[in-house]
Amino acid sequence: MESLLTTHNQITPREAYHIQEFLLLHKFNTEELYEEMFDHIATSFEENTNYEISIVDHLNAFYHQCGGETGLRKIRNKKAYAYNSAHRSLFLQELKTYFRWPIFIYLLAAFVSIYWLNTVFNEKTVSLIFILLSFASAIIVQSCIIISYRKSCKSLNKPYKRSLANTTSLAWVLNPVLLSNCVNLLRDAFGEDYYYIYLPLSAFLITFVVISEIAAIKVSMINSKLKPAL
Numbered sequence: 001m002e003s004l005l006t007t008h009n010q011i012t013p014r015e016a017y018h019i020q021e022f023l024l025l026h027k028f029n030t031e032e033l034y035e036e037m038f039d040h041i042a043t044s045f046e047e048n049t050n051y052e053i054s055i056v057d058h059l060n061a062f063y064h065q066c067g068g069e070t071g072l073r074k075i076r077n078k079k080a081y082a083y084n085s086a087h088r089s090l091f092l093q094e095l096k097t098y099f100r101w102p103i104f105i106y107l108l109a110a111f112v113s114i115y116w117l118n119t120v121f122n123e124k125t126v127s128l129i130f131i132l133l134s135f136a137s138a139i140i141v142q143s144c145i146i147i148s149y150r151k152s153c154k155s156l157n158k159p160y161k162r163s164l165a166n167t168t169s170l171a172w173v174l175n176p177v178l179l180s181n182c183v184n185l186l187r188d189a190f191g192e193d194y195y196y197i198y199l200p201l202s203a204f205l206i207t208f209v210v211i212s213e214i215a216a217i218k219v220s221m222i223n224s225k226l227k228p229a230l
Contacts, residue, residue, distance in 0.1 A: 010046045015055040020159050022059045026072050031153075031163045033079055083164040087219065094215040107211065115203035130206045134213040141217050142166075166220070 011019075019041050023029070028037050045058045053061075066072050098107055117126045150161045 011042050015045070016042070018055045018059060022063075024159060026063075026069070027076060028072075029160050029162065030167070031158075031160055031165075032083070033076060033164065034160045036079075037075075080164060087165075090219045091216055094219050095212060098211050098215065107207065110210070111203055111207045114206050115200055118199045118203055127202060127206055131209060134210050138213045138217055142220060145220060 019038055022041075023034050023037055028034050041059070041062060044062070045055060048058065063072070066075065097103065114126065114130065146162075146166055149163055149166055153161050
C-alpha cells in the first residue's frame with residue numbers, strides 16, 4: 001500500500017484503508033485487480049472537487065455506478081478472461097516452437113520411444129506413468145511459483161496473496177492432462193486395427209501431453225508477471 005500512497009499523495013492512510021477494505025470485501029484480492037482498482041478509485045476521489053464527499057460516500061457511489069455486485073463481478077471476470085486469453089496465446093506460441101527444426105527431431109524420437117514402450121509393455125501402464133509424471137512435475141513447479149509469490153507478498157505486507165498471472169497459468173498447466181481421457185476412450189473403439197491405429201495414436205497423445213506440460217510450465221515461469229491490456 002505504501003507504493004500506492006506514494007502515487008496518490010492526496011489520499012490519507014485512513015482513506016486508503018477504506019479503499020482496501022472495499023476491494024477485499026468485493027473479492028478484488030489479486031495483484032492486478034487490486035492495484036488497478038485502487039488506482040482508479042483513488043484517482044477519481046482525488047479529482048473530485050466536492051470536498052464534502054467522504055471516501056465512504058465515494059465508494060458507495062462507485063459501487064452503484066458499477067451496477068452493484070453484479071457489475072463488480074463482471075469487471076473481475078473481464079480481467080480474468082483477458083489474462084486467460086493472453087496465456088492461451090503465449091502457450092500456443094511456445095507449443096508451436098516444438099514442431100520446428102531441429103527440436104522436431106527430439107519430438108519424433110520421443111514419439112518413437114513411447115510407441116516402442118507401448119508395444120513392449122502394457123500400454124495402459126506406460127500411459128499412466130507418463131501422464132502422472134508430467135502432471136506431478138507441473139503441479140510441483142506451479143506450487144513453487146505460487147508459494148514464492150505468497151511469501152514475497154507477505155514480506156512486503158501486501159493486502160493480497162495471489163496474482164491472476166499465476167492462477168490463470170495454472171489452468172494451462174493442467175489442461176493438457178485432459179487429453180489423457182482420449183487415450184482411455186480409444187482402446188475399445190478399435191478392433192483388429194488396434195496395433196495399427198491405437199498404439200501410434202496413443203503414443204502421439206502421450207507425447208503431446210508431455211510437451212504441452214513443458215510449454216505451459218515454461219510460459220508460467222517466464223510470464224508470471226504478465227500484464228495484458230484490456
